[in-house]
Amino acid sequence: MTEPGQTISSLFEQAQLTAAALTPVTASGPSGLSDYAVSPLGMPAALLRDEVRVAFLGRTSTEDQQDPRQSMLRQLGNCKPAIPESWVIVAHFYDVESGRMDLDARGHGDNYERFDIPIARDGGIADLLDEATRADRRFDVVICEGISRVARRAFEGLSVERALDLADVPLFASNEPIMLSGSRAQRILQRRINQSVAEYEVLNTLEMSWGGLCTHVREGWNIGKPPYGYRAKSFRHPNPVKAAKGLTKSRLEPDGLAAETVTQIALWRYHEQLGYGEIADKLNADPTKYPPPAPTNKARARGAWGKTTVYEILKNPKYTGYQVFNRRARRSRGGKVNDQVKWVWSVEPAHSPLIPKQLYDQLNARSQANRGSRPGNAPNSHPATKRTYLFRSRAFCDCNRRMEGCIRHDAPYYKCAPRNNNRGRPDKWVGHPKTVYIRENALLNAVARFFADRVFGPERRELLAADLNQVDDRATLARQAERERLQRLLAELERKQAGVLRQAQDGDPGDPFTKALRGSYNDLEAQKSTPLTRLAELDAADKADPTQLPSTEDVALLDALPYLALNLANAPEPQLQALSEATQLEIRLHDDTDHVTITIRLPAKLVPEIAHTAERISDPMSAQEVPAQRADSACVDAVRAPDRVARKPSSIRDV
Numbered sequence: 001m002t003e004p005g006q007t008i009s010s011l012f013e014q015a016q017l018t019a020a021a022l023t024p025v026t027a028s029g030p031s032g033l034s035d036y037a038v039s040p041l042g043m044p045a046a047l048l049r050d051e052v053r054v055a056f057l058g059r060t061s062t063e064d065q066q067d068p069r070q071s072m073l074r075q076l077g078n079c080k081p082a083i084p085e086s087w088v089i090v091a092h093f094y095d096v097e098s099g100r101m102d103l104d105a106r107g108h109g110d111n112y113e114r115f116d117i118p119i120a121r122d123g124g125i126a127d128l129l130d131e132a133t134r135a136d137r138r139f140d141v142v143i144c145e146g147i148s149r150v151a152r153r154a155f156e157g158l159s160v161e162r163a164l165d166l167a168d169v170p171l172f173a174s175n176e177p178i179m180l181s182g183s184r185a186q187r188i189l190q191r192r193i194n195q196s197v198a199e200y201e202v203l204n205t206l207e208m209s210w211g212g213l214c215t216h217v218r219e220g221w222n223i224g225k226p227p228y229g230y231r232a233k234s235f236r237h238p239n240p241v242k243a244a245k246g247l248t249k250s251r252l253e254p255d256g257l258a259a260e261t262v263t264q265i266a267l268w269r270y271h272e273q274l275g276y277g278e279i280a281d282k283l284n285a286d287p288t289k290y291p292p293p294a295p296t297n298k299a300r301a302r303g304a305w306g307k308t309t310v311y312e313i314l315k316n317p318k319y320t321g322y323q324v325f326n327r328r329a330r331r332s333r334g335g336k337v338n339d340q341v342k343w344v345w346s347v348e349p350a351h352s353p354l355i356p357k358q359l360y361d362q363l364n365a366r367s368q369a370n371r372g373s374r375p376g377n378a379p380n381s382h383p384a385t386k387r388t389y390l391f392r393s394r395a396f397c398d399c400n401r402r403m404e405g406c407i408r409h410d411a412p413y414y415k416c417a418p419r420n421n422n423r424g425r426p427d428k429w430v431g432h433p434k435t436v437y438i439r440e441n442a443l444l445n446a447v448a449r450f451f452a453d454r455v456f457g458p459e460r461r462e463l464l465a466a467d468l469n470q471v472d473d474r475a476t477l478a479r480q481a482e483r484e485r486l487q488r489l490l491a492e493l494e495r496k497q498a499g500v501l502r503q504a505q506d507g508d509p510g511d512p513f514t515k516a517l518r519g520s521y522n523d524l525e526a527q528k529s530t531p532l533t534r535l536a537e538l539d540a541a542d543k544a545d546p547t548q549l550p551s552t553e554d555v556a557l558l559d560a561l562p563y564l565a566l567n568l569a570n571a572p573e574p575q576l577q578a579l580s581e582a583t584q585l586e587i588r589l590h591d592d593t594d595h596v597t598i599t600i601r602l603p604a605k606l607v608p609e610i611a612h613t614a615e616r617i618s619d620p621m622s623a624q625e626v627p628a629q630r631a632d633s634a635c636v637d638a639v640r641a642p643d644r645v646a647r648k649p650s651s652i653r654d655v
Contacts, residue, residue, distance in 0.1 A: 044168050052087040055139035058094035059149045068096045068115045075145040082174035091138050092119050093128040099152035103159050132167040143172045148198035157195050217325040220350025221249045227318055228293040229262035229354050231255040252351040261290045262354040276307040320360045321353030321533050322346050349533040356540035396588045399432055412440040438589055448568035450598045456564040479538050486531040497524045557602045561611055564618040571617045582610045
């Protein structure tokens, strides 16, 4: 209601004067912002005010061959001019770490302390995300130089962005337009493109680097510390530019006693079938002859051999003469061994082998066959163990699995049940019977006849000659012809080397012709590596071939054994196991038949022990002494061939 004489116009003027006299307040009315800005998809209201608090987020990596101090200063310098004038950077969060780390592992390191970075640090990315969720946070928005500084992989970058978005804290980058009232969809599109480009760049760089490493290895060059038994031999870098800078590449060459030790370990494992612990004990018995390996960190040096060291040597394929890379996933899987299909091999042998390739393959195949089972036939140490099996670890199925002992109908048997030990891999037992059984007493009778007739019987020479007449020795003859060809090639190369060496010795060391001769000598030496490697492979094939014919010295080892009337069926179990161990007895059951193949070995140095063990089993009154079996004759035969191993040809027995 108005007073007399007042108009609406005068009342409005009076209200304006009264409002001017009151405390100033923010004027209400249209903000002038776009529909994008005021929509639910727009920016938080805090960013639409005059003053906005900003947190700087940075990251750099020492692996990028950059200076973290300069990198961080550059990142902060690029962010400052990109933000609006009313925005103020109030906190600094940065890390010196790889952007490919998992988000849970980010922001907890102290690597930044190694560098003198003149930027007050309020924490890392983990501290930033933690403070963003608090009500008393010091910032309204986060800015970085580029989205790749948040993370190198899109998943981690999106995770950080999502965590900040849930806390109502936008994330900006200095290389992207900062638009508060524009379309958010356009900004997200550009952000995702930048994230894709960042991940592409890092993956592309890694793939090219990885390809270079693989090519480096396939050409035979070494990577990292040489394994025990080898030392690195440096060569001038094939790239002239890098060679001018003094850069080199290296190959492996044998390292004296250490190289001989590696070969001896493989021979013990293959011929005597010693366990890793037994080999370690033999090595530690003579550390001068078998020097223990020295780790890079001298503080970790034990000065002695261990089972793990022996195992790693026998599993390392570099000892075959090939260069091998990517055996372990040292970064991606914490050093676990990769599947062999991922190993990168050199195209051909790149250095002198210490273990022939074929011998290495057979050692690993034998180890795989024994996987998951304790070695030897000693009683199980478990307190619930009630009995042992006479041929434990010596009976094999034709599928190459070692047969396990079991009791059926109160009698000991050996069985092969592939479905039970292949962990759901049906492709490993296709065509194999569900379970294969064979009775222990049947095996014992066959083994008893084998030793009585073919090892200690009076007609063993005649039986051996009959077996040899049935052996197909074409493969042996082919290897012998190949060996003779390689030996002639080596002799020719050595002859040429001798001629080159004589000319080089008579010439001036600074003469270009003399230098060329020195290069020719080295080329000839490199050419010798291939035939030497092939000869080692042929030797391993001869030792592993079941049809390899014994030599005269091998047959002499058989003659050194006495004639005995053995009764293995009634012999004490410890003596039977001792004879099986000394002769390396192996029994192989053939599929869908009741036949087995029995194989033994006669190591020359164990002939006296084998004879003594057999004499303890036999009736002392039945031992026949003939001139060929006198003690002095046996010793002479054993010493004459100290490294020979006579192996009885496979014989088939019905069981």
